[in-house]
Every structure is written in structure tokens, then in C-alpha cells.
Amino acid sequence: MDDFLVFENVSKSFGKVRAAADVSLTIRRGEFFSLLGPSGCGKTTLLRILAGFESPDSGRVLLNGRDITQLAPNERKVNTIFQSYALFPHLTVAQNIAFGPQIAGWPRAQIREEVDKMLHLVQLTDQAHKRPDLLSGGQKQRVAIARALINKPQVLLLDEPLAALDLKLRQRMLIELDLIHDEVGITFVYVTHDQGEAMSLSDRIAVMDKGRIEQIGTPAQIYEAPRTSFVAAFIGDTNFFEGQVVELLGGDYSRLTVEGFPSVECFNDNKLNVGDLVYLSIRPEKFRISRERPEPAPHVNAVQGRVADVIYLGSLTKYWVRVQDYRIAVWRPASRFLLDENPITWNDEVWISWHGDDSFMLERYSESDEKLMEAPPEQVGDPNGHGAAKP
Amino acid sequence: MTPARRARWTEALVTTPSLAWLLVFFVVPTVIIFAITFKPVDLYGGIGKGWTLDTLKSLFNPNYPAIVWRTVWLSLATTAVCLILAVPCGYYVARSSDRWRQMLLLLIILPFWTSFLVRVFAWKVLLHPEGPLKHALAAVGLIGPDTLLLYNEKAILLVMVYTFLPFAILPIYAAAEKFDFRLLEAARDLGARPLRAFWSVFVPGIRRGLLTAVLVVFIPALGSYVIPDIVGGPNSEMIGNKIAQRTFSDRNLPHASGLSAFLTLGVLLPLLLVLALQRKKGEEAPSMQEVS
Ligand SMILES: Nc1ncnc2c1ncn2[C@@H]1O[C@H](COP(=O)(O)OP(=O)(O)OP(=O)(O)O)[C@@H](O)[C@H]1O
Numbered sequence: 001m002d003d004f005l006v007f008e009n010v011s012k013s014f015g016k017v018r019a020a021a022d023v024s025l026t027i028r029r030g031e032f033f034s035l036l037g038p039s040g041c042g043k044t045t046l047l048r049i050l051a052g053f054e055s056p057d058s059g060r061v062l063l064n065g066r067d068i069t070q071l072a073p074n075e076r077k078v079n080t081i082f083q084s085y086a087l088f089p090h091l092t093v094a095q096n097i098a099f100g101p102q103i104a105g106w107p108r109a110q111i112r113e114e115v116d117k118m119l120h121l122v123q124l125t126d127q128a129h130k131r132p133d134l135l136s137g138g139q140k141q142r143v144a145i146a147r148a149l150i151n152k153p154q155v156l157l158l159d160e161p162l163a164a165l166d167l168k169l170r171q172r173m174l175i176e177l178d179l180i181h182d183e184v185g186i187t188f189v190y191v192t193h194d195q196g197e198a199m200s201l202s203d204r205i206a207v208m209d210k211g212r213i214e215q216i217g218t219p220a221q222i223y224e225a226p227r228t229s230f231v232a233a234f235i236g237d238t239n240f241f242e243g244q245v246v247e248l249l250g251g252d253y254s255r256l257t258v259e260g261f262p263s264v265e266c267f268n269d270n271k272l273n274v275g276d277l278v279y280l281s282i283r284p285e286k287f288r289i290s291r292e293r294p295e296p297a298p299h300v301n302a303v304q305g306r307v308a309d310v311i312y313l314g315s316l317t318k319y320w321v322r323v324q325d326y327r328i329a330v331w332r333p334a335s336r337f338l339l340d341e342n343p344i345t346w347n348d349e350v351w352i353s354w355h356g357d358d359s360f361m362l363e364r365y366s367e368s369d370e371k372l373m374e375a376p377p378e379q380v381g382d383p384n385g386h387g388a389a390k391p
Numbered sequence: 392m393t394p395a396r397r398a399r400w401t402e403a404l405v406t407t408p409s410l411a412w413l414l415v416f417f418v419v420p421t422v423i424i425f426a427i428t429f430k431p432v433d434l435y436g437g438i439g440k441g442w443t444l445d446t447l448k449s450l451f452n453p454n455y456p457a458i459v460w461r462t463v464w465l466s467l468a469t470t471a472v473c474l475i476l477a478v479p480c481g482y483y484v485a486r487s488s489d490r491w492r493q494m495l496l497l498l499i500i501l502p503f504w505t506s507f508l509v510r511v512f513a514w515k516v517l518l519h520p521e522g523p524l525k526h527a528l529a530a531v532g533l534i535g536p537d538t539l540l541l542y543n544e545k546a547i548l549l550v551m552v553y554t555f556l557p558f559a560i561l562p563i564y565a566a567a568e569k570f571d572f573r574l575l576e577a578a579r580d581l582g583a584r585p586l587r588a589f590w591s592v593f594v595p596g597i598r599r600g601l602l603t604a605v606l607v608v609f610i611p612a613l614g615s616y617v618i619p620d621i622v623g624g625p626n627s628e629m630i631g632n633k634i635a636q637r638t639f640s641d642r643n644l645p646h647a648s649g650l651s652a653f654l655t656l657g658v659l660l661p662l663l664l665v666l667a668l669q670r671k672k673g674e675e676a677p678s679m680q681e682v683s
């Protein structure tokens with residue numbers, strides 16, 4: 001594997017707060033890598049350590065094989081897009097973009113040429129002589145991108161760059177960011193607490209919680225095979241049930257009991273044993289919902305309930321089905337609406353079913369959760385070979 | 392009443408008090424001073440009747456150019472030294488933690504609790520030929536036994552800087568406090584060393600505070616007379632001393648008024664020029680509040 005950018009056992013505390021707890025991760029050259037996690041989990045801290053604004057209490061950061069832990073921010077070939085953009089208010093757009101090259105002492109003609117190129121890349125040529133405070137949010141954002149990219153950094157750091165934009169603009173900037181990444185081929189490290197952003201842009205994602213990395217993987221791996229209940233709950237929507245493993249079946253399946261359910265078969269790739277207490281996690285879109293009892297099939301589980309709520313969303317219908325004390329979320333795409341002469345509505349008796357491959361089990365005890373988290377994330381389990389949908 | 396007219400009325404109502412204040416306490420006295428310049432002196436040191444150009448002619452005194460020049464360069468030097476000291480101070484105070492900042496601000500304002508006159512006399516004691524500083528420096532060998540610390544231009548500069556420094560720090564601190572320090576990180580991120588970032592991002596970022604500091608130091612410095620009177624010598628007079636001398640010893644009010652008018656013009660013309668230039672550049676001029 002290409003070890004372009006490496007965090008080695010990096011820890012950082014602010015007083016009693018552990019903002020980074022023994023973080024190790026490897027980012028590949030040219031990758032779009034996201035740090036995803038709830039507010040306060042330490043994403044910005046990791047980014048600031050990488051940019052040189054914080055120095056870690058312990059651990060090292062390597063860029064291209066070179067230890068950069070002690071280098072000052074201006075000595076790193078790394079540029080940041082700040083959440084607040086941090087454009088210089090006393091300089092025009094063009095002067096902002098020219099700031100880095102001027103410090104680096106490029107010849108004037110070259111600066112002018114490169115600034116023009118950048119203005120063109122971010123489509124701001126006609127705004128070149130405006131002050132930043134006259135620009136819209138999206139334009140400021142693009143100036144910040146141009147100001148960073150003109151220095152040809154080896155890594156571009158983006159700290160929630162879209163958080164200040166409204167939804168429409170955010171979606172447009174997402175596409176633009178993706179295009180820019182493809183065009184310049186620089187490694188992007190992207191911080192966000194928005195899983196949608198991370199999922200749609202990233203090659204790989206590190207999910208963080210309380211200063212720790214919970215899991216690293218492609219968006220599909222993280223969605224389909226979350227390694228901890230935190231990841232499962234944080235990424236996408238899911239239904240959790242408490243259960244216990246009662247029998248190991250062939251082919252990596254296990255039988256488990258969930259209170260109020262008939263016996264359940266589930267794919268077991270986390271090497272859980274008989275007697276282990278687990279969370280069973282099933283994502284809402286993995287269920288099938290029908291009036292009739294589905295045909296029994298290997299590894300297919302079915303349970304009967306009553307529809308407690310329906311929300312029709314056009315492309316999707318959301319059902320909440322009451323089974324015993326559970327309110328189970330079931331998403332159903334609306335593709336068959338016209339064929340459905342008798343659509344399922346409120347208070348109907350229904351069957352919901354799912355294939356054992358589409359659910360997963362996570363150990364319930366925090367001790368073992370700890371164990372999972374402490375092992376280098378990329379070695380725990382193997383998310384490939386899982387029977388669930390592949391990207 | 393249309394909304395536009397009502398707005399104009401409101402504006403007039405709101406601004407009238409300050410305009411009246413300016414008129415009564417600034418414009419009228421200034422006009423009176425300008426007018427007295429063209430009045431004769433009477434025998435008892437008062438102002439005589441009629442009008443004359445004699446005072447204006449007497450202002451072309453061959454001793455004056457040296458005094459004007461000294462006044463200008465001492466004021467400029469005071470302003471420059473104050474700025475050089477105040478910018479890092481303002482930066483430091485603005486970046487300090489809340490409690491430490493209160494403390495520092497208190498320390499900056501502390502000298503004002505003692506009378507200005509007493510503080511200048513304290514300097515006189517300190518710098519006196521028989522004073523502690525002189526003895527200490529001479530003992531270490533930093534100065535010769537005959538070097539005078541007092542009664543010269545350097546002493547004036549020192550005490551003027553001491554006096555005006557808080558006036559320079561406060562507006563600069565006020566501007567620095569509003570400064571977004573993340574901009575400095577952005578500059579570092581783009582390759583600037585700490586000093587370069589400070590100079591090309593922080594200093595332009597507080598330019599309004601700098602301008603205010605220049606005005607509140609330079610203008611009073613031009614008019615100072617207590618400091619040169621107490622720590623200066625016979626060969627380091629400033630315009631202020633001459634005005635005081637003409638007023639109190641010579642009882643020549645028209646001449647004193649003439650000098651004052653000259654000083655006022657000397658302050659106002661550059662100020663108006665700066666403001667006009669700024670307006671032309673499309674920048675907001677500093678409001679009177681910030682200046683005074
Ligand atoms: N300079 C600092 N001084 C004290 N505590 C800090 C400092 N910087 C960060 N912290 C603390 O460290 C923890 C992690 O902060 P960090 O800014 O890295 O979180 P984040 O994941 O970026 O959160 P957000 O999504 O809200 O930006 C937080 O609890 C925060 O309060």
C-alpha cells in the first residue's frame with residue numbers, strides 16, 4: 001500500500017478532553033479521504049495537527065515518508081480551506097489568490113498567469129477585483145479553494161467547507177469539489193459531520209467518536225458493514241434489536257433470539273459465539289413489506305406486525321411497523337405503486353421480512369467494543385466477502 | 392409625512408445635539424482665536440479695539456522656523472515610537488485570556504489615576520543630574536559623568552512617548568480585538584513566516600485603529616507645552632511653549648492666538664487631506680467618535 005500520509009499513534013489532549021486518542025491512519029496519494037464524526041469528536045484537531053497549528057502530545061505525522069510533526073505550518077506543502085474561509089478582507093479576490101505565490105517569491109508574470117488560471121478554474125474571472133465581503137458564500141468558498149490550490153499543495157485540507165452554505169449551493173459545491181479533485185489530482189482530507197457529504201465524495205472515510213477512529217473504509221463498507229454500533233447508528237438509519245446468539249449455523253450464519261421475534265438467522269462475520277449478547281441491526285430499506293406471509297426461503301426472516309405510521313414521500317414510502325414493543329422503520333421504494341392495487345396503509349396487518357445477509361450483529365458489551373476500537377481498525381474483521389450489496 | 396421625510400427629520404433630531412456641541416465648543420472658539428489674531432494689543436495685556444495686520448507680520452519671527460521644525464519632528468517621532476510599541480502591545484492584549492486582559496487593560500489605564508503634572512515631575516526627579524537613574528547608568532558606565540538626561544529634546548521625546556503610549560494602545564487594542572486571528576493562521580498556512588503574517592495581514596487588518604492612534608498621538612503632541620516646559624531646556628522649546636509664553640508672560644493675546652491659529656491650520660489641513668484621500672479611495676472615513 002502506498003503510505004503517502006501517515007498518522008502514527010497521534011494523541012492530543014486539551015486539559016481533560018482527549019481530542020485525539022492514539023490515532024493511526026494511512027491516506028493514499030490522490031485519495032479523497034474524509035474524517036466523519038459528531039461535533040466535538042476531534043476532527044478539526046486532527047486536521048490542525050496535519051496543518052501544523054497544533055502539535056500532538058505524542059505520535060508522529062509522516063508526509064511522503066518524511067516526519068513533519070515538528071514543522072511549522074509555513075514549512076508544510078499542505079494547504080487548508082478554513083470553515084470560515086479566512087479570506088483576507090483588505091485584499092481583492094485576485095490578491096487573495098496571489099498571496100501564497102507572492103510569499104514564495106514567484107516571478108510577477110508567473111503569478112499573474114497562475115492567478116488567471118485559478119480564477120478560470122473556479123469561474124471567478126469577472127470577480128477578480130472585488131473585495132471578499134462583496135462575494136456570496138459560494139464565491140468566497142471558491143476563492144478559498146483557488147487560494148489554496150495555486151500553491152500546488154501535496155495535500156488539501158478542508159474543514160467543513162460547505163457547512164456555511166445553504167442546501168442548494170451545498171449540493172452544487174459538492175459536485176464542483178468532486179470535479180476539482182478529479183482535475184487537480186491532489187490528495188484531499190475532508191472534515192465533515194455530514195454523512196451524506198462524506199459518502200458521496202470520499203474514496204474512503206474514517207468515522208470518529210471521542211477522539212478515536214471507529215472504522216476506516218469505503219463508503220459502502222462503512223454503510224453495509226459497520227464495525228461498531230456507533231458507526232451503524234451514525235451512518236444512515238437503522239433499527240437496533242437486542243438479541244443473543246444461540247446457535248452457529250454453517251456458512252457463517254448464526255441463529256439468534258430476539259425478544260418477541262421468532263428465531264432469527266443472521267450473517268455473522270464478527271466471529272461471535274454462542275451466548276454472546278448482540279445488537280441486531282437492520283437498515284430500513286433492507287426490509288420487504290407485504291400483506292401475505294412471504295414464502296419461506298433459506299436465511300430469510302419474517303415477522304408479523306401492524307402499520308403504525310405511513311409517510312408517503314413520492315420516491316419512497318416510509319412505514320413504521322409495530323411488532324410487540326418495537327417500532328420498526330421500513331423504507332419502501334415507490335417503483336411498484338401502479339401495480340399495487342391495494343397499497344398498504346395505516347393499521348394494516350403486514351409481514352416484514354429480510355434476508356440474513358442484509359442484517360448484521362454487533363457485540364453489545366462495551367468491553368468488546370473497546371477491544372474492537374483499540375485494534376488497528378483496518379485489521380479487524382474483513383468487510384469484504386460480506387454478502388450484502390457491493391458498490 | 393412620507394417615510395423619506397420622516398427619516399430626514401429623525402436624522403436631524405438625532406444629530407442636532409452633537410452638531411450644537413461641536414459648534415459651541417469647537418467651531419466658535421476656533422473662529423474667535425482666528426479673529427483675535429487680527430486685533431491689536433491694549434496696554435494692559437487685553438485685546439484692543441479695531442483691526443490690524445501687525446500680529447500676522449510679527450509671526451514671521453526668525454526664531455520660529457527652528458521651533459516649528461522641532462515641534463513637528465518631535466511629534467512625528469513620538470507618534471512613530473508610540474505606534475511601534477503599541478502595535479505589539481495591542482496584539483498581545485487582544486490575544487490574552489479574558490482575565491489577564493482585564494488586568495493588562497487596568498495597568499494601561501492606571502497612570503491616569505495620578506495627575507499628569509505629577510507624573511511629568513516624577514520623570515524630572517528620575518532623570519535629574521543628581522537623580523537615581525543618572526547615578527545608576529553612570530556607575531555601570533553606560534553614560535559619561537557629564538551626560539545630561541534632562542533638559543534636552545531626548546528627554547522630551549521620552550516623556551512624550553510615556554504620556555501618549557496609552558492613547559495609542561487603546562485604539563489599536565480595540566481594532567485588534569475585532570481582528571479575526573484565524574486570518575493569521577491562514578497566512579501561515581499559505582507559507583508566511585510569523586513576522587510576515589503579522590505585517591501583511593494583522594497590520595492592514597487594524598489600519599483604522601492605527602489611523603486613530605496616529606491622530607490621537609500626533610495632534611496633542613503638536614500642542615504639548617507642559618512636557619517641554621518641565622523636562623526640556625531653553626534650547627528645546629516647542630510651539631506650545633511659545634504660545635504659553637506669549638499668553639502668560641508677554642500678555643500678548645493676539646500673538647498667542649496667531650500661533651494657535653497656525654497650529655490649528657497645521658493640524659487641520661493634513662487631517663482633511665487624509666480624510667479626502669480616504670474618501671476618494673472609497674473607504675469609510677474614521678468617524679469623529681473614533682478620532683476624539
Ligand atoms: N484550543 C482548544 N482548547 C481547549 N479545548 C479544545 C481546543 N480545541 C479543541 N478542543 C476540544 O477538543 C475536542 C475536539 O475538538 P475539535 O474541534 O477537534 O472537534 P470537531 O470534531 O472538529 O467538532 P466540530 O464538528 O464541532 O467542529 C472538543 O471537545 C473541543 O472542545
Ligand SMILES: [Mg+2]
Nearest residue numbers: 043044045159
Ligand atoms: Mg471542527
